Amino acid sequence: MDDTHPTPTVPPSTASAYLNPSYWDERFTKEEKYEWLKDYSHFRHLIQPHLTPNSSVLELGCGNSQMCEGLYMDGTTNITCIDLSYVAVQNMQNRLLSHKFKDIKVMQADMLELPFDDECFDLVIEKGTMDVLFVDSGDPWNPKPETMAKVMSTLKGVHRVLKENGTFISITFGQPHFRRPIFNAPEFSWSVEYTTFGETFHYFVYVLKKGQRSSNEDIQPVKSFEVQHFNLFHEELEGEDFAFRINVDELNN
Ligand SMILES: C[S@@+](CC[C@H](N)C(=O)[O-])C[C@H]1O[C@@H](n2cnc3c(N)ncnc32)[C@H](O)[C@@H]1O
Numbered sequence: 001m002d003d004t005h006p007t008p009t010v011p012p013s014t015a016s017a018y019l020n021p022s023y024w025d026e027r028f029t030k031e032e033k034y035e036w037l038k039d040y041s042h043f044r045h046l047i048q049p050h051l052t053p054n055s056s057v058l059e060l061g062c063g064n065s066q067m068c069e070g071l072y073m074d075g076t077t078n079i080t081c082i083d084l085s086y087v088a089v090q091n092m093q094n095r096l097l098s099h100k101f102k103d104i105k106v107m108q109a110d111m112l113e114l115p116f117d118d119e120c121f122d123l124v125i126e127k128g129t130m131d132v133l134f135v136d137s138g139d140p141w142n143p144k145p146e147t148m149a150k151v152m153s154t155l156k157g158v159h160r161v162l163k164e165n166g167t168f169i170s171i172t173f174g175q176p177h178f179r180r181p182i183f184n185a186p187e188f189s190w191s192v193e194y195t196t197f198g199e200t201f202h203y204f205v206y207v208l209k210k211g212q213r214s215s216n217e218d219i220q221p222v223k224s225f226e227v228q229h230f231n232l233f234h235e236e237l238e239g240e241d242f243a244f245r246i247n248v249d250e251l252n253n
Pocket of ligand 1: 024034035037047060061062063064065082083088109110112113114126127128129132179
């Protein structure tokens, strides 16, 4: 996590708060900048091969991240950012105008019901936004039906708004044994690949290419023996995204 704002944000007492839109509105009234996971400089080399200056890009749940400015400065200027939080959207619009990124569009929208036409974006990207949907998922090997309904709504919307051969990039700490079976659901025509970045703790960058699923890319069954245990006291887990990496509420019960 790269925290670029002057005072640390106190995590909510329960991770389920991240699912509450008013939590984000209240947070964004006080917080100017914050990067979940890592900032763009850490993974831009993994994103840039999928972009051209003509690419149309949709970012889900921009919050107050500076990823869109990074993409813009790297030459892709046709960017639309959405966030469910009205405050995040207002703040982002003001920030982009004052820093001469006025071409970047920002709008309030729910990623579960994307208000865009079919096949209108070359690339959809999200960083830490879909992770919010998993904070009260229960057993990660068998997420609650409510969680899966929201995740599938989001993914179906992303798949729908992507152009044929468009790309979805998901930047997350969600590990492949949990995410690949979801991304590989039979209704999606995309191929699923991933890579990692980060030094001691690895973050995952999933690259899903619409229309490029190969016939042998079946849903991988979830296998409990693939669990990678990690040390909860590792220094990189001291940031707020700690709450996303484990199900804190489950531990508290
Ligand atoms: C963990 S933050 C990530 C913010 C940013 N992407 C980053 O990397 O710093 C999650 C963001 O998703 C937004 N969000 C939560 N649920 C959403 C939804 N259903 N649709 C759109 N945005 C949502 C929140 O308002 C918040 O800005």
